[in-house]
Amino acid sequence: MAETMKCLSCKEEYWSRDAGTCRECYEEASETEEELKREIDDLKSKVNFLRFFWGPPLLSPPLFTDVVLVASDDHSTASCQPVPVPAHRAVLASRSPVFKAMLEIKMEESLSGTIKICDVSYDALRAFINYLYTAEACLDVNMACDLLVLAEKYQVKHLKTYCEKFLISNLSWENSIPIYAFAHQHNAKSLVDAALSLIMDNMEKLRKREEYAELVEKEPRMVVEFYEAYLSKQVNTAANKGSTPKA
Structure with missing residues (x-):
């Protein structure tokens, strides 16, 4: 006659011929394993995204910057100049093939050291640049939409995927x-x-x-x-x- 055993996870009894664990705990463990695999894959993507930059995390303000980005339509008052967002050419070029091409070729942006970004708020631009350094962003639906637009425009695939997942969840x-x-x-x-x-x-x-x-x-x-x-x-x-x- 088959003996009964206790599941180590939930302590419920199951037949010894069903070796391992009870079905409920097995399925729960499988779901947990899949969730962990997804988290690991996401972390690997972030590491891969950041692997080209050898410097410290983004400082406020960052040191030794050699280029500024400006939200060209961001004016708090008619007489107020838009606030520039400082950055490093090496970081921009390593994160975005569009920035890389822009800064390698002797275009106006490369020569002047100023990159104008149209149709974006200062907050969205600052969040975008911060993501290029840290692979992190604090999102709400509006910010996710703004960053997805920038991610598509500058071909930052990891950010676009990140924003898509957030919008899907909302x-x-x-x-x-x-x-x-x-x-x-x-x-x-x-x-x-x-x-x-x-x-x-x-x-x-x-x-x-x-x-x-x-x-x-x-x-x-x-x-x-x-x-x-x-x-x-x-x-x-x-x-x-x-x-x-x-x-």
């Missing part, structure tokens, strides 16, 4: 449509897919949205995409049901 039915449009505009595929999936799950509410009529008038292409994706999902669901073997 998706809701209320912001799904504007986030979908934003993600489409900036080639954020994971965010596009996540927003579209949420919209598909709430298609019966789409016509009830206050902005639906405006959406039809100004963004008919987007409405067509929603319905095409929804119909495709319905067809695939029906096909899968039809192919399920009977017991």
